[in-house]
Amino acid sequence: MTTVISKATLQRLPIYLNCLKTADDASEYVSATTLANRLGFGEVQVRKDLASICDAGKPKVGYLKKELVAVLENYLGADMNDAVLVGVGHLGKALMAYKGFEEYGFKIVAGFDVDPALIGRKVAGKEIFSADRMETLIRRLHIRIGIITLPKEYAQETADKLIQAGVRAIWNFSPTYIMVPDNVAVKNENMASSLAVLVRQLKELSAAEKGSAAHKNEKERG
Amino acid sequence: MTTVISKATLQRLPIYLNCLKTADDASEYVSATTLANRLGFGEVQVRKDLASICDAGKPKVGYLKKELVAVLENYLGADMNDAVLVGVGHLGKALMAYKGFEEYGFKIVAGFDVDPALIGRKVAGKEIFSADRMETLIRRLHIRIGIITLPKEYAQETADKLIQAGVRAIWNFSPTYIMVPDNVAVKNENMASSLAVLVRQLKELSAAEKGSAAHKNEKERG
DNA sequence: TAGATTGTTAATCGATTAACAATC
């Protein structure tokens, strides 16, 4: 029901939603077991996660798929948030063009860059403005979320400018940690962390394969 | 010392390394406290993480920076891994051009795509080949890591082909979960999960600001 | 020596998993 949703659960909710939407299975109902199998999660975990946002599960049949999708969409997309992105390189363009965000009430409305060749152009229908106009536009549009896809040298100073202009959440894709005041949220994405985990898994699997086949290899999924 | 390193710790090690390398502070030594403050981590956590891979800490002064960097680099970059990338769109290009990976012994050696306009071209000195040649080249070069940056419709089938060709670890950036057999490692990156956490933080901070300033807002960093 | 810092052991916290009762 209406428990407080843990961070771990919150991170899985978009995964369930995505899984439900992309599964091309005609049945009207879906059970926790089915979802768990598709995702490689534990079925009790799925059941508990779902129980935390809805009470739509029916013993014997599972969840009415349409209803579950609606509940998830409603929960995850409840807030409509416009964001701007700074640094329209390859990654910046990829994020600007990504359609999946709107599902979560999240919309990148403009890009900023210093490159004159980019200014005035559009990516996925969204204009790229000169970095000079960042503060003005953020204020005018009351933007509260900023995405940083810049080389690391410029990440911190840009974050400071964004915050100065009124941004209260920063999604940082630069390979450096950004420090922000206590009243600002920040999520530092870190490719290297993911890579380290993947490479270790690979190493462990290789070792298991070379060694006797006696050991079951426990797999961390992610 | 030589404890087994937990997943949580492993994910932080690249962050420490990056922080050490980018800090422009001349001192020869660095303490856990300093690192913790720079990253917004707990200082005991930093100390414990570092203790798990080295015993170079000296009471009163901290860690010899040069030595700590060397230990981290050695631990994280111990395995040299060549990888290929499938789907040379914006995100694919961004990853192919990203220089930070080589620090971890990780190197994208080639890209694959179906678009004739891309085939034969290069990104950051790495050639883009026709997807037809994927299996042959992976076998010939004994590639064990594959990166998928494709629209979600093609993600699973491509994963299957990669595995078929000998790949044993898959880094999936498509917004869908990929299923792999037990002897293959997989890391599904999920933008929506990160976004959900960030948006909730923002919401909580806004609520705190609007409400009385009596409550301290606890911040999840990431 | 005194003080700052490390590293370890114990306690707490959070998340997952197991066991089981409820229900359609």
Add this chain to the structure above:
DNA sequence: TAGATTGTTAATCGATTAACAATC
């Protein structure tokens, strides 16, 4: 009714934090 599935409560596991002894 019987069986499959949900949802909850208790137990386990893992990670973080706190307390403290060791050391330069």
